[in-house]
Amino acid sequence: MTTFGTRLEHAFNTFGQLCVGIDPHPDVLSDWGLPDDARGLRECGMRVVEASAGRAGIVKPQVACFERHGVAGLQVLAEVIAAAKSAGLLVIADAKRGDIGSTMEAYAEAWLNPQRDFGVDALTVSPFLGFATLQPAVQAAAQYEAGLFVLALTSNAEGQQVQLARDEDGQTVAGRIVRSVAASNAAAADQGKMGSIGLVVGATTAHLAEQNGIDLVAGSPPLLAPGYGAQGATAQSIRSGFGAAWGQVLVNSSRAILAAGPETHGLVSNIEQARTDLQ
Numbered sequence: 001m002t003t004f005g006t007r008l009e010h011a012f013n014t015f016g017q018l019c020v021g022i023d024p025h026p027d028v029l030s031d032w033g034l035p036d037d038a039r040g041l042r043e044c045g046m047r048v049v050e051a052s053a054g055r056a057g058i059v060k061p062q063v064a065c066f067e068r069h070g071v072a073g074l075q076v077l078a079e080v081i082a083a084a085k086s087a088g089l090l091v092i093a094d095a096k097r098g099d100i101g102s103t104m105e106a107y108a109e110a111w112l113n114p115q116r117d118f119g120v121d122a123l124t125v126s127p128f129l130g131f132a133t134l135q136p137a138v139q140a141a142a143q144y145e146a147g148l149f150v151l152a153l154t155s156n157a158e159g160q161q162v163q164l165a166r167d168e169d170g171q172t173v174a175g176r177i178v179r180s181v182a183a184s185n186a187a188a189a190d191q192g193k194m195g196s197i198g199l200v201v202g203a204t205t206a207h208l209a210e211q212n213g214i215d216l217v218a219g220s221p222p223l224l225a226p227g228y229g230a231q232g233a234t235a236q237s238i239r240s241g242f243g244a245a246w247g248q249v250l251v252n253s254s255r256a257i258l259a260a261g262p263e264t265h266g267l268v269s270n271i272e273q274a275r276t277d278l279q
C-alpha cells in the first residue's frame, strides 16, 4: 500500500482530475426508469461504477442518497464501495462527518479501516466543531493509509457566512482550516508529494480563496472541487478560480454525468467528455 496522496497522484497521472459522483437521487432513479428503493440504488450505483472503471480514477458516493433507504440502502452502499474498489477505483465517501474527538474516533474507524463494511480510500469531514476534533481521523488516516477531505470553502453560497467570517486577527475561518490542513501534510510536502489530508473547495467558490488571501498551494493538499456542471462551474472557470493550485484539484461531477441516463455508452460518453474538458 501507499499513502492516499500518492494513490491520488497516480490516479491523476493515469486518468486526469475527474471524480465521478455517485448521487442516486430520487429524480435520477426516476429518469433512469428505476424504482426509488434499494434495487434502484444498486442498479444505478453499479452502472456508474462499471462506466467509470478504466476511464476515471476516482468515484464519490453520496452517502445521504443511500442512507435515505435505511439499512437496505446502506447495504447497497457497502456493495457499491466494494465493487468500485475491486474495479481499481479510489473511493471517497461523502458523509461529511464531524463530532467531538471521542466520537470522531468511531467515525474514522467506520469509514477509514479497510476491514470495515464502509472502509474507503477517503472521507469528507467537517471541521466546524474545531479542527482539533478531527485529530483521531487524521491519525486513522495515517494508520490506514487513507485520506480526508476537510470542508473549507464549500460550493454553496450560504457557506460564506461562516467560512469567510474573520476573527480578531482578521483571519478567515476557511483560511485557518487551510493552514491547519497544510500543517498536517508537512511531511509529504517536504518530500514533494501530494498530502493525504485534503480540502473541499467548491468549483464555484475557488476564486474566493485568492480574494481572501487564502493559500491553497502550501502543503500540497488535494482539493476536492464539487460544483462542476449542475452547479454552474465550467472547466475554464475552475482553472481560473484555482489558479496556481489547479494541479491539486479533483473536480467532482455528479448530476451532470448521471443526466446521461442508464445506458453505459451515454455514461461513458459524459465521463469522457468531462475528462477531456478538464485536461
Ligand SMILES: O=C(O)c1cc(=O)[nH]c(=O)n1[C@@H]1O[C@H](COP(=O)(O)O)[C@@H](O)[C@H]1O
Binding pocket: 021, 023, 062, 094, 124, 153, 154, 155, 156, 200, 201, 202, 226, 227, 228, 229, 230, 231, 252, 253, 254, 255, 256
Ligand atoms: O463534499 C462534497 O462533495 C460537497 C461539498 C460542497 O461544497 N458542495 C457539494 O456539492 N458537495 C457534494 O458534491 C456533490 C455535487 O453534486 P452535483 O452538483 O450533482 O455535481 C453532491 O454530492 C454534494 O453533496
